[in-house]
Amino acid sequence: LAMLPKHILEKPYREGRFVQSWSLNTPPAEVVGLGPFRVKEYLAGQRIVLERNPYYWKADHDNHRLPYLDELVFLFVGSEDAQVMRFEAGETDMVSRLSSENFALLTKERTRTGSQLVDLGPSLEYNFLVFNLNDLATKKLNIISGKQTWFRDLKFRQAVSAAIDRDSIVRLVYGARGTALWGNVGPGNKLWVNQAIPHPQRSLDASRQLLKSAGFSWNNASQLLDPSGKAVEFSIITSSSNTQRMKMATLVQDDLAHLGMQVHVVPLDFRAMLDRVFQSFAYEAAIMGLGGGDPDPNPEMNVWLSSGSTHLWHLGETQPASDWEREIDQLMQQQMITLNYEKRKRLYNRVQQLIAENLPFVFLATPNVLAGAKAQVGNFHPAVLDHYTLWNADQLYLRTETRGMERAGIR
Structure with missing residues (x-):
């Protein structure tokens, strides 16, 4: 808990002006x-x-x-x-x-x-690819909404993850001064990382099998088609001012081209990108980064709680949209009030397992x-x-x- 100066802040607090007390x-x-x-x-x-x-x-x-x-x-x-x-x-x-x-x-x-x-x-930061799974019913974004059938399919997300060459990202983006990621907690966070999370090597064959099992196919031009025969094509937005994430987007674009996906990289001003992700939802996928400040799980509550303000793949959920999100809600709330480290660690290990299995984010690397x-x-x-x-x-x-x-x- 923060200690605040009573002689400075008590009066504005009682007058309802506390938030405006200290400004630029x-x-x-x-x-x-x-x-x-x-x-x-x-x-x-x-x-x-x-x-x-x-x-x-x-x-x-x-x-x-x-x-x-x-x-x-x-x-x-x-x-x-x-x-x-x-x-x-x-x-x-x-x-x-x-x-x-x-x-x-x-x-x-x-x-x-x-x-x-x-x-x-390795830092505590994690960079990831996120697909837009928001409720677009009132947004008049019909083209994006039509592609959400792919994005919501776990096998599609798994296929994307399996196709990404994380070692190349580490080598080409970070000059080998980074680490590949398959979960939200990296090796730099020794207290909380779940060592049991699998680290599968890139496999285009595994990706193709996952897509086939989900009803996708390829035409004579090796272009990926969804079960209705529509070509799989989407865009990835990222911040134009972040050179590293721009490189990641280009590498992911190239990796997914090997599966016959047509991916377009759209660089945006940072504020414009945030507006699309948090306000208008006018995007299909994005490469972003979170973490880096605190190793403890509690600062991540806003990300992993279904009602969280940075629950990026589906903002504004009034209730968990899936059973695994409901379980994460329960686990995160339980670990927050658990005092014993070993017990908290078991709870958060399960959170990491659920995240890795359900891939709300396709994790890439940490610098x-x-x-x-x-x-x-x-x-x-x-x-x-x-x-x-x-x-x-x-x-x-x-x-x-x-x-x-x-x-x-x-x-």
């Missing part, structure tokens, strides 16, 4: 917290400056008050490449969420720069956590938890090279 226009002095830093300055589109909180409670083992640094400055940049360029130019001291390409670039420069670069292995810092940054120990590089922000410091000693309190 709130004076920094009115934003009060218990952390090692407090807001000093916010310049829209440029930077956020945090200053040392003199009232922070924590001290180090020598009884020196933390944090060591006087300020943290967050710069807004337009892309990851721009972020790396600023890091290389010495304008920033730390960088995270690196792509494998930029990590490789910085690695080549490490001899010259002395930068600290860390590959922590490794790649981060870096200048040589003078002390106590740089990134972790798989977000924020990867600032979980120990109160203990970070900068070394003063000119005097051959270490000194804190410098940005």
